[in-house]
Amino acid sequence: MLTTPARILRSRRLTRGLLVSGFLSLLSLPTIAQDSAASAPAGFAECKARLQEQAIAAGVSSETASEVMARAEHLERVIELDRRQPEFTTTFADYLNRRVNDARISQGRELLKEHQELLARVTRETGVPAPYLLAFWGLETNFGSYFGKMPVPSSLTTLACDPRRSTFFTQQLIAALRIIDEGAIPADQMEGSWAGAMGHVQFMPTVFLQHAVDADGDGRRDLWNSLPDAMMSAGKFLQSMNWNGDYRWGREVLLPDNFDYSLADGRRLPLEQWREMGVTDAFGNPLAREPIDAALVVPAGHQGPAFLAYDNFRVIMGWNRSEFYAIAVGHLADRIAGAGMLQNPPPEDAPAMSRDNIISLQEALLERGYDVGKPDGIMGPATRSAIRQFQAANGLIADGYPGETVLTRLDVLVIQ
Structure with a gap:
């Protein structure tokens, strides 16, 4: 049975101690900062200075902006993850079976009992039933067992200084600084995914600012160490998108x-x-x-x-x-909630197509007059529409799915 994660039980005294020890560690290891600065791309320091000015202009305190940005480092690993495209697409069977498995179902049912009072409160206030709250929690962090280990301020600074999605990640960085500024979590404890998603339910900073709540009444919106805050915040976010409590998904x-x-x-x-x-x-x-x-x-x-x-x-x-x-x-x-398995589970022998396979498929459809847009290796709506048209024209079931028959007729070879 999964108990509430240990990090939920940290005391404020421990938090203060970690702050002090973390700060002293930074002071005692100048070579690490020097090495990071040496490996940063040209213009990174200037970019950090601009971001600091933008954050202050957006209402972040000068103290928080200057201290956090001074410690923010360029993380090449973040750029690698941002650029990385999976070689193969995931089949529906593989995706579903990895995420909805016996262990996670069993754990979810145990947690439904363990946190019955809290989850019932969230349902009363937001209209979102408990099993859905647990499902999001399970898929996002495996019920709080892994939040991500990347330092969020450095990750977001790295991405904000990269031209590919600078505007979006600048907004996320400023939001993260505001979260630190309000005292939700110390900067050196703000860890999450490489893209900046944080806490039990992996909120991005802008979502945190808009929808995170203090449900346990301790004066902080803490999605890392407070399960009540995390569950209520998830419910409030879903409620804001018009969750309808009268119907299922x-x-x-x-x-x-x-x-x-x-x-x-x-x-x-x-x-x-x-x-x-x-x-x-x-x-x-x-x-x-x-x-x-x-x-x-x-x-x-x-x-x-x-x-x-x-x-x-x-x-x-x-x-x-x-x-x-x-x-x-x-x-x-x-x-x-107690339901059984799918009555018609997905076939497990479906081909896992690489991006190159999908590009070949798109090019084959284009050659035959079916518009897929620019071949990009992504199985999007335009490609599925073109597959349906090809299937209908060739007497096949027009489900828009690139099964073995479609691939064979289009001479697209997929090697497993």
Whole structure:
């Protein structure tokens, strides 16, 4: 059984001690700072000075801005991670099975009991049911077991001084400085992902400023060491995106024979209309007569599971824009609440395509007159639309999924 992470139990006295010891350590190790400065790219010092001025102009105290920016270092590893593109895309089966597994389900159910009072309070105040809060927590940090170890001020300074997404990360850096300025966490304890996501639920700094709350009443919004703050903040964020407590995220469904898969293109139709088409729940029962719209999602094509996604599915995607992520949150929440496995699990033998494979696929579609835009190695909406058109023109099920038959017909070789 997972207990509340040890870092939640740190006392303020310990925090002050860590601050002092951390500061003395910095003073006693000048060579590290010198080495970092020597390895920083040209213009980094000037960039830090500009960022410091921008932060002060945005309302960060001069003391916080100067102290934190003086210690901010250029982290080449952050640039490497920002530039890195995965060689292979992840299949839906691999993505889902890695994230919604027996261990995480069991742990989530234990935590549902352990934190019943806290989670019930969050649900009362935000309308977000406890299993969803646990699902986000589980997917983001494996229930608080790993927050990331990158120093957020240095990571964000590095990215703000890189031209690729400077504007976005400048905003995040200034927000992080404001968080430090308000006393939420000392600068040397602000750790997170390489991109600056932080705490139990991995909020970016701007999201923290807008939606983090002090739920335990200690005067600080602490998403690292306070589970009440983290869970309530997650609930408030979802509430701000119009979470509808009257409905679930969506559901697995069964589609009738000869179903028109071109309808799985993101369009939202009334649930009654899906019902009239012969769509049922995963056990073959008629869909409920509810006044709600839904979109059909088939993440693994016609051979895999199908889902009707309700309004809360879009809310989940406001947290993370991946359809795979949104389905994983919803399914994990269902499992934590006691539901069983998918009735039609995704096929595990689907090809994991590399970016080069996808570019070859896009080029093959272009050569045959199907518009995918510029080949970029990303399986986006335009590519899926082109696949549907190719499938329909060639007598195949038009599900927009690049299965083995599509790849063979387009002469795209995928080596596993």
